[in-house]
């Protein structure tokens with residue numbers, strides 16, 4: 001059991017805030033470009049005890065790629081492992097998250113894993129629903145259970161902004177459609193995908209989602225099963241091998257926990273049997289990970305010796 005105090009959060013957030021100067025806010029999604037680099041926040045949702053936080057912990061951001069963990073869980077719950085892994089593989093890549101390169105490596109266009117954009121698009125394509133609205137509702141249903149907040153939804157402005165500029169994601173979709181990896185309307189799929197990425201919450205809610213994974217898929221307060229433990233286990237394993245993209249190896253050595261980042265600057269970390277931790281700071285490094293988030297987690301990991309390895 002790892003103990004983290006309010007003082008730990010405040011001390012390390014203060015210590016690492018300066019690193020925001022070393023990063024750059026994502027601007028390839030126009031609506032993200034006006035995020036303030038100096039904004040930062042952290043929250044820890046322990047399985048025992050009360051939520052603690054520091055910084056602008058009420059500030060809402062979009063979860064972006066962190067949503068890929070949720071859609072993977074939904075697809076696994078709805079269709080099972082065999083069906084999901086017939087569409088997407090289980091291996092990390094050393095490429096950026098938006099890369100098209102590996103789609104030509106494994107025939108026919110099977111994405112390497114569900115955490116890169118191609119793999120996430122293939123997974124979202126599997127989610128049940130007669131139209132994009134029903135598919136988005138399936139995703140929101142799980143997010144609302146994990147956050148224990150019925151009001152959580154997506155930010156329509158960020159979703160629209162990404163939808164209008166998703167040329168690379170469109171290219172990935174059409175490539176996969178040509179090879180039968182995805183089916184149906186690409187525009188409808190992009191509508192769902194950009195809305196899942198634009199799901200908006202604060203670090204307190206993100207830490208609670210992490211706490212469910214830390215509790216092997218059970219609600220941290222009621223112990224009710226929200227995600228089957230085998231599905232939670234698969235999600236956490238992908239977070240270790242691919243959660244920080246082509247920086248996952250470095251992160252595994254320096255921090256040593258399952259974690260998932262998003263280009264908004266959010267990171268969700270899982271301290272198994274202890275709790276969920278969420279950090280936000282929108283300035284990113286070249287790999288698309290939050291510089292403040294990484295520094296914060298590295299410092300705390302070292303102090304608490306929490307690596308699972």
Ligand code: DON
Pocket residue numbers: 063064065066097098117162169197261262263264287288289
């Ligand atoms: O598809 C995209 O490019 C974004 N909606 C999400 C990418 C992302 O968050 C990568 N994270 N580091």
